[in-house]
Amino acid sequence: MAEYSAFSLLANALKGNKDWKPAWRKPDPKASYDVIIIGGGGHGLATAYYLAKEHGITNVAVVEKGWLGSGNVGRNTTAVRSNYLLPANTRFYEHSMKLWENLSHELNYNVMFSQRGCLNLAHTPAQFDDYARRGNAMRHLGVDAELMTKTEIKRLIPALDISDSARFPVVGGLMQRRAGTARHDAVAWGYARGADRRGVDIIENCEVTGFLRDGDRISGVTTSRGDIRARKVAVAVAGSTGRVMQMAGIETMPIESHVLQAFVTESLKPFIDTVVTFGMGHFYMSQSDKGGLIYGGDIDGYNSYAQRGNLPVVDEVMSEMLALFPGLARVRMLRSWGGVCDMSMDGSPIITAGPLPGMYLNCGWCYGGFKATPASGWCFAWTIAKDQPHDLNAPFTLDRFHRGLVIDDKGQGANPRLH
């Protein structure tokens, strides 16, 4: 029976909310597991959940150096979409979208998934043509996409400056209606609870310091809370991928770590009920249920493991916001923060067995990892359980770069700061 229901809420409210169980246990690590997942972020927790649920593998530990949700799962701007151009990406992200659509029900945890749409603005006729091409590519694979005219856009987002005197006048846009936002913390907590209730040990404040080996094979990890052995060790550590792989003796990866900033304003009355992106720079914005505008832009553009950025990007993001919404000029920004992104060489992720025997790798999410959370966990769990990729993640190998099989949706080349 569902742990959270209208009845349980009412019953617990009448009893003063004293009988709720913690959403997950705080176990001490056991000496060994079938699978260890390094990284208690969205992807690691989703992987643990699907390993237990889809594959019946419950003797699993998720080891996290901080607390759950302290990394990128709690630092993103919460947008969920599947509006990609290349088939490998479209199929994968659409699978994610379908999992999102049922996620609150599946987890019995309200992740506040809101399909409010995501609109990419076009500012030149050529860009509009390009969006038509991407929209057609999406529809070809069964994903919803529609072109919107300036008038339709103005009706949808009244605050948007669509005048001809705008700095970059709006020509039209590409809308994915099924896209939207979700409450990012709830995603981590929901997966954590779902995994915990199926027997997965979630071990917080447990930093991996090295790998145990049995000959060539990875056979466990050394941590700040002792050695833990496992038949399979899965790595899902996003921006820390380089550091963790170096502990395993892998010096170079097709990854650079970069910092991405995000911002939130004071709460406003309902202002925008969709996700909107700017086409002449890099800017995206939505409004949370609390009323704050959540927005961001480009990564800072240089390698960084610091979870904070510099002022030039702040300045650029604010300028872009005002180019679209001059009326926001006097709204105050409340907070800004940074997260470390694992920027891959083609802008697409890596979900694969290897590169060492006994090891499994999930990384390269650039700054699009949040929307991928369900499919990433689902595909990674499949790969770990069956020792081979699912069709959906088969293209996302680690060796695709050296084999000339890159999946470069934006066509930027091996230039991580531009993806």
Add this chain to the structure above:
Amino acid sequence: MLITCPYCGPRDVIEFTYQGDGNRERPDPASQNFEAWNAYVYDRLNPAGDHNEIWQHSGGCRAHLKVVRNTLTHEISSVAFARGDHGSAARHKAEDKA
């Protein structure tokens, strides 16, 4: 973040363009060693700590700079011209020859 350009002195990061990892070595253009080319194009050390990188002072003197910067703290410990013989010294040498 300030970068101290050897020509122009300390300047804000906004004047500079990041040109990426300075550890990479480009193979000889005639080389047909695919592994070496692949490694040059795709593989990165990506250290958490001191990182050798190339910046260009694109909003200033336009010199290419070899910078050692800590990726955890953004602290810059050294800045030099990307080529040892770059800039005025090299130009003077060329003039001497002429």
